[in-house]
Amino acid sequence: MPVHVSIHDVSPAWATEVEAALALCHEAGVRPALLVVPDFHGRAPLLQDARFCARLRELQDGGHEVYLHGYFHESQARYDASRGEGRLAWLFAQRVVSGGEAEMSDVSEEEGRARLERGERVLADAGLRVDGYVAPAWSMPGWLLPLLGERGYRFTEDHLRVYDPKARRARASVVLNWASRSPGRVLSTVAWCRVAGYARGGVPARIAIHPGDMGYRLLRYEVERRLAWARGDVVARGAELLG
Numbered sequence: 011m012p013v014h015v016s017i018h019d020v021s022p023a024w025a026t027e028v029e030a031a032l033a034l035c036h037e038a039g040v041r042p043a044l045l046v047v048p049d050f051h052g053r054a055p056l057l058q059d060a061r062f063c064a065r066l067r068e069l070q071d072g073g074h075e076v077y078l079h080g081y082f083h084e085s086q087a088r089y090d091a092s093r094g095e096g097r098l099a100w101l102f103a104q105r106v107v108s109g110g111e112a113e114m115s116d117v118s119e120e121e122g123r124a125r126l127e128r129g130e131r132v133l134a135d136a137g138l139r140v141d142g143y144v145a146p147a148w149s150m151p152g153w154l155l156p157l158l159g160e161r162g163y164r165f166t167e168d169h170l171r172v173y174d175p176k177a178r179r180a181r182a183s184v185v186l187n188w189a190s191r192s193p194g195r196v197l198s199t200v201a202w203c204r205v206a207g208y209a210r211g212g213v214p215a216r217i218a219i220h221p222g223d224m225g226y227r228l229l230r231y232e233v234e235r236r237l238a239w240a241r242g243d244v245v246a247r248g249a250e251l252l253g
């Protein structure tokens with residue numbers, strides 16, 4: 011079964027860590043997709059860093075895909091009862107699952123559409139081709155998939171599946187990632203990745219590297235091990251996971 015590798019939260023805010031993750035991938039002969047955030051947490055506007063933009067263009071020319079990854083990568087972090095979601099469900103989604111990063115689940119469809127269009131413009135202005143879209147924290151509200159299809163996207167993903175929004179196709183896929191955001195969960199996610207690795211015989215797998223992972227010796231080692239495990243089956247384009 012094919013394996014796809016990506017680096018999340020690609021932003022000038024994480025430039026050093028992104029290079030560290032790229033080095034691990036390149037050593038393993040892998041060209042991961044780059045999930046680019048136009049303005050990470052509202053404090054790292056992509057277009058203000060010409061060198062970083064040039065580096066991304068160079069990587070895309072070298073065969074890396076570039077996916078739009080939210081706009082701010084941050085939720086409003088306050089509960090709005092008018093959205094019809096229970097407070098506990100909201101707290102769970104925002105605080106437990108995503109750590110306050112589930113941007114698209116926290117905005118109206120209208121605002122979500124505006125952020126998508128604005129994000130596409132930022133990447134175009136940076137000289138980048140948009141090869142796909144991944145919602146921050148893989149959190150996709152119901153309106154997002156049809157919107158991506160309407161805009162011609164051929165690849166997106168959430169926790170459980172990969173999609174071709176335009177062709178309205180989906181396929182189950184296991185995702186391996188580590189929770190470096192919460193140090194208490196690092197060990198449990200290492201254990202999960204080792205277990206989930208066995209699912210690969212049945213479904214395509216994704217290896218998701220986060221910049222924060224690079225701050226842990228254990229996780230750098232785990233990423234290296236996973237890349238070695240995937241050797242020979244890695245595909246450069248996410249869409250290839252759909253078969």
Ligand SMILES: [Zn+2]
Binds near residue numbers: 018019079083146147
């Ligand atoms: Zn992210």
